[in-house]
Amino acid sequence: GRASTLNLRSEVGDIMQKAITKSFPTLDDGLVSKMTRIDPSPVAHFQTAAAIGLSRSTGKTTDEVVNSIIQSVDVGENSIIHSILVNPGNPRMEIFLKDEKVAAVVQHMAKLRETSEGDHRLCLKEILQTDQPKKALVDFGSPNMCKQLHVGHLRTIILGDSICRILEFMGHDVERISHVGDFGLPVAMTIRQALDHDMDFTRPGALEDPTRWPTPSHLTQIYAEAKKRAQSDPSFAERSQKTSKSMQKIDSAEEEVRRSWHVLCASSRRGFGKKVFERLNVVSEERGESFYAPLLDGVTQELIDKKLCVESQGAMVVFLHGHKTPVIVRKSDGAYLYATTDLAAIKHRISSGKDWIVYITDDGQKLHFDQVFSVAKLAGWLDETKKVIHIGTGVIKSNFSPSPDVLILTDTEGKKLSSRDGSPYPLEDLLNEAISKVVTKPDLLQERKSQLSQLELSEAIAFNALKYFDLCHSRDYIFSPESMLSFKGNTAVYLMYAYARICSVRRNLTSKGEHIISTSALPVFTEPEEMALSLALSRFPEQMLNLERTLTPQYLCEYLYDVATKFHSFYGACRIVGEPQQESRLQLCVATEAVILTGFHLLGFTTADVI
Ligand code: ARG
Structure with a gap:
């Protein structure tokens, strides 16, 4: 279990708290613990500015407060505190630990x-292993079918994997889920387009024969064409909408739609799953939007019964305080939306016993998750015992001009590249670029006592560097292979x-x-x-x-x-x-x-x- 004696900071906190309570016995315990914040110190081991708040609550000067606390601090044989340094007029107390306690x-x-x-990377795990494990679900690395993974996906895959590893290391029970976009209009449009052109993979028997599947770039292309066509051909747009809706009950959808859908998912999966997740050594279970399709009617009905969902211009919507536009649960034509699926998903996750749910996507989806969480609270699915959070990632930018050794991930304004704006930068290309950069740096590869081949070695170094570079930035960053590989x-x-x-x-x-x-x-x-x-x-x-x-x-x-x-x-x-x-x-x-x-x-x- 967690050895609290190894946590010096919390031990210092306990000692200081005791000293404060001893000096000011009438103060409320909760207040004291709130005020006793212990911070790392640049001059000592730790420091605390607790005297500032205490002076306010007691009416004494900070010098008086500091002096009486110091009288009460335990520096006895078992205490980890060696001494406390103060300067008159400065409310901050500088705390020094006994060297042997640190040692x-x-x-x-x-x-x-x-x-x-066994695995030395886990040797410190026992210090932190919790004896009250939580059931956590991390929803990350969730690309959409029919599209190649682009650089934007790198962040959610890497961040999500690291967050899972942290929770696992602390002893929690973690389920890793990829909520892939295998439903909805983009997928339906692609299918319509392929059917209209009688493409080979839509014909019977294609699912069983992977040589007939479309390649990721072909799929991306079909999707792009379909999107363009929908803008100029209203009847195509309408037929795509209908197909999209019919796919919500996939088992009763037209045979050719169902058949094409399976091929399309299988080939997308082959494109992104194997190549990228495996290369990056990231594990996640695919549970796409379609998984929740059978639950959509029920969830909508529940929201109607709870009087949260109301009719507005033929659609069923939920109005939320502080939001200008309502959350659309069901469109007037009966089609459900991305948000409806997430409502069904959150309910499903909570009722399957999850304590913590962490969603990782780009920042663009912040509002979406705010709304989903708000509706889930109103519906009574969430309570204080559950922790539900959305973590938004920033954007990878590049402001380089074209030259042989740089990557162009965005336009010069730093505008995010997405596969929907027609100029995707495939994630695979980024991975390969990183590797080729390592290969040009012999000092990175020198004198390694590794069993790995030169190529495996380059790949490992490149991916470690890439992961680290991504994780050490909290927000948007400029991609630079040079600084990523710097000593x-x-x-x-x-x-x-x-x-x-x-x-x-x-x-x-x-x-x-x-x-x-x-x-x-x-x-x-x-x-x-x-x-x-x-x-x-x-x-x-x-x-x-x-x-x-x-x-x-x-x-x-x-x-x-x-x-x-x-x-x-x-x-x-x-x-x-x-x-x-x-x-x-x-x-x-x-x-x-x-x-x-x-x-x-x-x-x-x-x-x-x-x-
Ligand atoms: N497929 C979505 C996208 O590519 C991300 C899904 C995130 N997870 C969720 N439960 N909505 O933007």
């Missing part, structure tokens, strides 16, 4: 790494370099005939670089709890960068093998290794074998 966390992590069997700065390569150094320390040790790294003695640190690294490492549990709360892998990247930076400084300043401090320093190395390997795992890196 004990490092020792514990080193021990877990050295005794772990300096916050990159995957910089982290992999730290790991490579640790591996070389291990080899160096082995070559001297020493095979065991002892973690039995509490390490002692004296150099400032050792102290800085050990403190950064000791923050691991607190960082993980924060990640679980915020589901923001960007924070993980920041943390890993901090650890790697401090490791590189330590490595530069302190000799390790053969020194009197060898045992302490080796513990620092392997604790760092444990943290970095955990990071590789949570960010979805391909095997550490690439280093």
